Amino acid sequence: MAIDFTMHIPQTDVIAQERIPQRKLYTGALMPAMGLGTFNNDRFSFEDIARAVYGALRIGYRLIDCAAAYRNEKEIGEAIAQAQKDGISRESMFITSKLWNDKHRPEDVIPTLKQTLADLQLDYLDAYYIHWPFRNTHAPGAQKEDRHPDSRPYCHELYMETYWELEKAVDMGLIRHIGTSNMTRVKLEQVLRDARIRPALNQMEMHPSFAQPEFFEYLRSEGIQPVAFSPLGSPTRPDRDRDEADVPVLQQPAIVEIAKKHGIHPAVVCVKWAVQRGQAPIPFSVYYNEYHSNLKSVTEDPLSEAEMKEIEKVDTNCRLIKGVVFLWEGAKSWKALWDEE
Numbered sequence: 001m002a003i004d005f006t007m008h009i010p011q012t013d014v015i016a017q018e019r020i021p022q023r024k025l026y027t028g029a030l031m032p033a034m035g036l037g038t039f040n041n042d043r044f045s046f047e048d049i050a051r052a053v054y055g056a057l058r059i060g061y062r063l064i065d066c067a068a069a070y071r072n073e074k075e076i077g078e079a080i081a082q083a084q085k086d087g088i089s090r091e092s093m094f095i096t097s098k099l100w101n102d103k104h105r106p107e108d109v110i111p112t113l114k115q116t117l118a119d120l121q122l123d124y125l126d127a128y129y130i131h132w133p134f135r136n137t138h139a140p141g142a143q144k145e146d147r148h149p150d151s152r153p154y155c156h157e158l159y160m161e162t163y164w165e166l167e168k169a170v171d172m173g174l175i176r177h178i179g180t181s182n183m184t185r186v187k188l189e190q191v192l193r194d195a196r197i198r199p200a201l202n203q204m205e206m207h208p209s210f211a212q213p214e215f216f217e218y219l220r221s222e223g224i225q226p227v228a229f230s231p232l233g234s235p236t237r238p239d240r241d242r243d244e245a246d247v248p249v250l251q252q253p254a255i256v257e258i259a260k261k262h263g264i265h266p267a268v269v270c271v272k273w274a275v276q277r278g279q280a281p282i283p284f285s286v287y288y289n290e291y292h293s294n295l296k297s298v299t300e301d302p303l304s305e306a307e308m309k310e311i312e313k314v315d316t317n318c319r320l321i322k323g324v325v326f327l328w329e330g331a332k333s334w335k336a337l338w339d340e341e
């Protein structure tokens with residue numbers, strides 16, 4: 001059944017494109033400095049998420065972060081198609097998707113990408129990420145302690161086999177940029193050595209409690225735009241990604257204090273901080289008020305330099321999305337995924 005996108009959007013809620021900060025990629029292409037995430041299958045239906053994508057496009061979002069693994073690209077495709085019918089041009093959008101771990105074999109890459117394009121009802125993607133640098137998968141609903149018997153540590157030769165297929169996809173006009181995701185500097189240095197077409201984006205967890213300053217600066221020095229996932233500390237993430245020691249980002253006193261001063265939600269402080277720092281955050285929400293205030297926040301009332309410095313102190317190197325379900329048998333801890341062991 002077709003999704004009902006009927007929605008009353010007051011004209012005064014629409015945010016003019018020229019007010020939204022842009023990032024210039026090394027190709028010269030422009031990308032909005034913030035976008036909408038589309039993953040949260042645990043709590044929301046695919047239709048809810050598609051309606052949020054439609055509403056977001058209508059109020060001014062143009063960067064939409066998708067992935068085949070989120071299993072909702074068909075519904076999001078309907079939202080994108082409806083937005084185009086309503087006059088939002090494809091060229092003004094920046095649509096990204098991701099190749100899932102079980103489709104890394106070279107012969108699978110282009111057919112999988114074509115399926116994503118068909119689902120999203122698009123001829124090309126603005127960027128296509130390799131979602132994780134491993135072929136490791138997990139069963140639906142996997143718990144922390146589950147290990148897939150085929151899981152292996154990072155193998156650069158295998159990664160490049162996949163990456164070179166993305167280079168072919170650029171040559172074929174199916175994608176405009178290549179993105180890496182969940183990488184480390186150690187892995188990325190090898191990719192940059194062996195790539196013909198450099199990645200333009202790197203998607204990574206980044207929020208005030210996990211700012212990754214060295215990796216962030218390294219990416220910028222290499223002309224790769226850092227895209228921040230879980231920019232609000234992912235308060236609604238699945239249970240398998242929760243640990244007792246995790247920091248609740250939105251409750252950090254410095255963030256709460258700044259939020260009070262500006263009369264905004266702590267989540268909005270995180271969005272402002274991310275954009276002012278030079279990231280491209282992709283916060284998720286299906287709630288109109290939330291995704292509207294997130295976008296609006298980057299067009300007004302910036303944080304002061306002193307506030308930006310206060311937020312720097314919130315960083316405790318607290319990774320939330322540790323990827324435990326991708327570990328192999330015998331791995332000591334999730335740190336092995338991040339080259340820390």
Ligand SMILES: NC(=O)c1ccc[n+]([C@@H]2O[C@H](COP(=O)([O-])OP(=O)(O)OC[C@H]3O[C@@H](n4cnc5c(N)ncnc54)[C@H](OP(=O)(O)O)[C@@H]3O)[C@@H](O)[C@H]2O)c1
Binds near residue numbers: 229287
């Ligand atoms: N590359 C990867 O491996 C990877 C991994 C994770 C995520 N991602 C991408 O990044 C996106 C964002 O990350 P995320 O969903 O993990 O976390 P997030 O964006 O940090 O947090 C999302 C949650 O924050 C709350 N929120 C959003 N705006 C708010 C506002 N203005 N005021 C109050 N609360 C607000 C919402 O909770 P309520 O619903 O309770 O209001 C929402 O569910 C994903 O959707 C996905 O597209 C990519």
